[in-house]
Amino acid sequence: MPLYVLLLIAFASLIVSAVSYFFAKIKLFSFTLLLFYTCNTFLSFSLTHNNHAVFFYAIVMFLIVFPILCLILFALDVHYGLFCIDTSFVLVIVWLLTPVLFVVNLVSYILKVIHA
């Protein structure tokens, strides 16, 4: 699949996930966010893995694995009441990091196109 298509899907899924989160449509939010992370993982791999492997792993750890872990912890807390603190602050982390992931991939794509 061409990279620009992946970028478009990632962008669309980011918008739909934000809107579905805002209106508390949890299933749609979960699906679109998963789609967003999947697209961006492929994008990051295609754009950075060969020439900048360390950068790729940093993106995966900090911008993909970390927010997904945060969401899993939050979901567990909602279902089982695990933690004493109010874990809703993790959503701030997730919504700060999610657009960053898209912007990083977008910039990497633009740089790749310019250098091609």
Add this chain to the structure above:
Amino acid sequence: MPEIPRKIFISAGDPSGDIHGANLMRCLLERDPHITFYGLGRENMIKAGLRSLHDMSHKSLMWLHALTELSTFLRMKKECIHFLMQERPCAVILIDYCGFNFYIASAAKKLGIPVIYYISPQLWAHGPWRVKKMKKLVDRLLVIYPFEKPFYDNAGIPAAYVGHPLFDEIHKEGVDEGVVTELKKQLGETIVSFLPGSRRQEIVRLLPLFLQSAVQIHQTIPSAQFLISCSNEQHFNLISGITKEFNAPYKVVVGNVHEVIKASSLCIAGAGTITLQIAYYLKPMIIAYKISPFAYFIARPFLTTPYIGLVNKLAGKMIAPERLMCRVNPAWLVNQAIQLLDDPQKRQACIHELSLLMNEIAKPGASKHAANEILTLLGSKSS
């Protein structure tokens, strides 16, 4: 039969919790003078007889400020848990402030000490899923709003409605009519008061909005004069700094909140407990709250109540105009203020609804009822 000395651990984090905690302690001591209180509190609770493990007077409890004092909080938690293990008090009473108190509840529960939560955190408004945590940690909830009891009953948590301790305070303190007369003499009969709240962040967010509307209200109603309620001396400089930028006839009053409200024709306030105080004096009010668009985006899925103002939530309908704002919108505020000042029918309708609400809930005795519930629970546990 000789009386048995009892140790109770009590914890309150913020200034209002300290006042309500002190009142509760006095009521408990009236009923049972053999109780000794240990725990966390501020000057009021210490005056009421608390043997404080840590002075909470200068502890900031808001998000980022709390993070800067993380090591202190961890030390406090460790000391409290150590105390619970060593002394095994007969009960733990927690007052509001669930961020820290849930940790104390968790430790007490593991040690088999009964946990009573007085003034439940507002989980019904933002974070209903945390009720599951509450259910695991708390033996008895003493709630202060009537609608909280069915909310917690549905979740399977034993809850008792004891009334709002604010009304105990209002009855105890009373109003200095001399101050009210003086304010009216200085400013005339059309006084609009601004009550942005007691937290720095609330003042910074709301006061510029209020003052922008003050300028426009004054243009439409030249007789209108403005009072700004400053909850304590520490915020006076902050308020003075903000007011310099606006050209409206205002006076800043430090303390004397009841007198400010009573002297006013209209109050413009933030969304919290202050709206109950205003309702108590049957003053028409406008409720405005401002948050950043990002904060609104994050919080929006968890807002379970259609109202931001406590009086509207309690009444179950919009009895005072309210708006949650992401951007400064003084036009709405000005429009509502002019209607409530100039339209006698609208004004009277608001006062009438407030009086119906206050007839229902503004009854003193919350601390006494809470003390009775606690002693009943302790009696049943010890028997």
